[in-house]
Amino acid sequence: MSQENIKGILKTHQLRITDCRMDVMQFFLDEKSALSQSDLENQLTKYDRVTLYRTLNSFLDSGILHRIPNETGTATYGMCHDTCTPDHHEHNHVHFKCNKCGQIECLEEKVAHQVSVPFGYKVDGINMIVDGICPKCA
Amino acid sequence: MSQENIKGILKTHQLRITDCRMDVMQFFLDEKSALSQSDLENQLTKYDRVTLYRTLNSFLDSGILHRIPNETGTATYGMCHDTCTPDHHEHNHVHFKCNKCGQIECLEEKVAHQVSVPFGYKVDGINMIVDGICPKCA
DNA sequence: TTAATAAATGCAATTTAGTTGCATAAACTA
């Protein structure tokens, strides 16, 4: 994706265009997998640690990124598609976690299943995490 | 579940029987939902904070507890059933997260679906997190 | 029952993850 497109995304979400934000978004687009703050910190060394946290939170608040559930106890983020808004994240895709390299990807596959829950439980959404081996590790 | 049963579980998993471990396991059995270290710390005030972390990690390592994926960035744990071993957790049940009270429960419902992934991806397991409103909050 | 052994615990300290405050710099608009 070009720099102009990235600028467009920032504009669309009412965010100022800064070098840090451009680089963070570019990194997410290049990696195509879930990233944590420490991933950013290791890669984008010219930016302050706190700034990277703030950038992640800005993107989260504005609907550019979503948090991806994981078991590790630290937060991971993935790129949203066009369906998210600042106050309501709408995600219906499958997350794939590779058991070998640990990377988590947002797949294009939708969660199209209905799930049965016991009586009394109301279902609002489903989040599916598939684990296995990715093509790179197979 | 009786104290004797709890002792049996500890023995089965080659863990020593201590007051702390008995109380931690009893709490998980009473609550029937995902718990974090801070939940334990607030409730089981006679034990040292570090001991509670260690107890959770002992139970995790030995297959008594499993980590439950969530988005918050802190670790939550749930009781395993008999299918887990120390080196391999095997979970095929649905997690239900209430959007109102925040509790996460392991439901009895199995993830019985097959999911399609792109070519090249090998599926080992599926973890499904359903969010909605639980019977207590409905 | 006792002694030895290894694991569990408590306390202090440290590391890791995340947030807040403030001054300054930078983006944006009129």
Next chain:
DNA sequence: TAGTTTATGCAACTAAATTGCATTTATTAA
């Protein structure tokens, strides 16, 4: 171009988790 607001860097802080060490405790063999 000037004013305004937002983003950034630095320092400090809080929250979550881990490590080190000495002591205590559970367990087992004799």
